[in-house]
Amino acid sequence: MNVSETIFRRVQLAAELADELMSNSRTGMAWSGLFLSAPRRTGKSTFLREDLQPALERRGALVLVADLWKNSDVDPGDVIVDTVRQALAAHQGVVARMARAVGLERFGIGGFSFSIDRVGLGKGVALSDALAELSDRIRRPIALIIDEAQQCMATRRGNNAMFALKAARDELNFAHHGLRIIATGSDHVKLRMLLGSREAFFCATERALPVLGRDYVDWFRARHDIPDTLGPDVLERLFARAGYRPEVFESAAIAVGRQGFGGPNAWVSLERTIDELMANVHAPAMRTVDELPPIDGAIIRVMATSYEMFAGFSAETMEAYRRVMNRLAPEPSARLDYPEVERALERLVSLRLVWRSVLGLHVVEDPTFAVAMRKAGMLDVVKGTPGAKLTLVTSNKDGLSVA
Ligand SMILES: Nc1ncnc2c1ncn2[C@@H]1O[C@H](COP(=O)(O)OP(=O)(O)OP(=O)(O)O)[C@@H](O)[C@H]1O
Ligand SMILES: [Mg+2]
Structure with a gap:
């Protein structure tokens, strides 16, 4: 059985988005990028791969795909750089082979000479230059699909890659054949951070990918x-x-x-x-939460009760952590300090219950898990705890700041 028999194709939705993306408009998603959000496991990656990518290709785009979740050991920034390098290599085949045949690492694209491993972040050749060269060579728009784009904000290299792509988008859309950026994520709270006024994709179009119906x-x-x-x-x-x-x-x-x-x-x-x-x-994650030390258990529960689910450090929120911790712990504790909360958050991040951005913002990893915890009664212990409604407070190495 091939894939087309096992999945339902969303041809019309893909055509509508592809038309808008490939238009020559100087506003909207064609210019600034498209961010698609939909809940976990509802078919985002399948839609990108099976419907949107072919629709973009049919409209003449060269489509590059960077899946930031495919391999969690690889820095998201490197995944993006590798995606661009692979595209260069694929369109350099002949030149590259010739260069290698004569023992040269370097080869040129249209008089612009570089070796592929010099393309990157903070390297000799910026991503925007490499993509501009590629654009001129193929004389077609490039569409870059970034699946699980929020991962870019989890590392410094990922964050740098986003800013490099913004520069590339502005340059290619202005003076070359165009760079369309399509990003997805499961959590619109995290995606929205990417679109914030200080972030790389300010002004990009945010759309909810409709669930199947x-x-x-x-x-x-x-x-x-x-x-x-x-x-x-x-x-x-x-x-x-x-x-x-x-x-x-x-x-x-x-x-x-x-x-x-x-x-x-x-x-x-x-x-x-x-x-x-x-x-x-969610059964395995719930078992993990049940076995957490009281402080970790308190933090994830308090986070999960807030609509936005940010971990805060305000006096009120710290007090909420402490009260819930004492309800969970056999031995009540009179105080709780920032370093303890920081260490607990670190443990929650490594268990993948909590997601952290490079700016030190913490969010429950999977918003559907928060809902499941509430349904299972795991958040009842938070009820009546002052401060459980959190303020948006970020922490980073330089201290705490209110956003
Ligand atoms: N259009 C479709 N028709 C039939 N099955 C589908 C369709 N889209 C997705 N699925 C199935 O649903 C499951 C999840 O799909 P997919 O991985 O695309 O979702 P996702 O939203 O990207 O998930 P994640 O949140 O893990 O990234 C897969 O088993 C896939 O085969
Ligand atoms: Mg996916």
């Missing part, structure tokens, strides 16, 4: 032997219950179908199976 459900029904008792309305409701996650919905439907869907109450067993699968999604 009725047309996906109809497609699924047509491919499987689904009884009339599970009509499109019922399935659409159950798909929403599955958090709009195709893998949860499809595995549940296939599992229930294997036993035979049964009579008019088929939806009951399907609903139960979906609920079980959804409960399992």
Whole structure:
């Protein structure tokens, strides 16, 4: 079975976005970039790869893809640099081979001479120069897709790469054949940081990638032997219950179908199976939270109760941590200091429960996990704790500042 048979294609959505992106407009997403957000596991990467990339290619773009989550050991900044280098190498094939054949590391693009490993951040050849050369050579727009773009803000090199791309975008859109930037993320709180006034992508268009809906459900029904008792309305409701996650919905439907869907109450067993699968999604992380030291457990709980979910250090918030910690701990403690909170946040970041930007901003890694904790009653201990509504406070090596 090839991919096209196993996924529902979103041709129209891709065409609309690609048309807008590839237009010559000097405003909007064509000029400043597009940031797409959608919840975890709802099909962002699939849409980029299967629908948007081909749509952009059909409109003449050279599409480069940097997946910042593919390999968590590689700095996001390096992933972006490597993506650009690979594109250069792919379009340099002949020249590069000739250069290597004569033992030369260096080769030129249109009179501009450099070796590929000199392209990078703070290296001899800036990303914007390399991309401008590539643009002139191929005489087509370049579209750079950055999947999980918020990771750029987790490291200094990643942050530098974002500013380098901003410079490249401005130069290529102004004087060459164009650089379209398309970025995705699961958490719009984090993505919004990228779009902040002091950040690289100020003014970029932010859009929610619509979750799959009725047309996906109809497609699924047509491919499987689904009884009339599970009509499109019922399935659409159950798909929403599955958090709009195709893998949860499809595995549940296939599992229930294997036993035979049964009579008019088929939806009951399907609903139960979906609920079980959804409960399992966050079960390992919940077990981890249960086993945390009280201070770590208190911080993640307090963070998860706030809408924006930033970890703060205001006196009120510190007090909220301390109170919740004392509710969780066998031995109450009278005080809690900043270094202890910093160390706990570090542990939470390494457990991937909390995400940290290079500026020292902390956010719950997965917003759907915060919702799951609330549903499981894990946040009840925070109730009635003064200061649980957090202010946006950042900490960095130079101290604390209120944003
Ligand atoms: N259009 C679709 N039709 C059928 N299945 C889909 C579709 N889009 C995504 N899926 C399935 O849903 C699952 C998640 O898809 P994908 O990895 O694209 O989501 P994501 O939002 O990028 O996830 P993450 O938050 O982990 O980055 C995969 O198993 C994928 O095959
Ligand atoms: Mg993805």
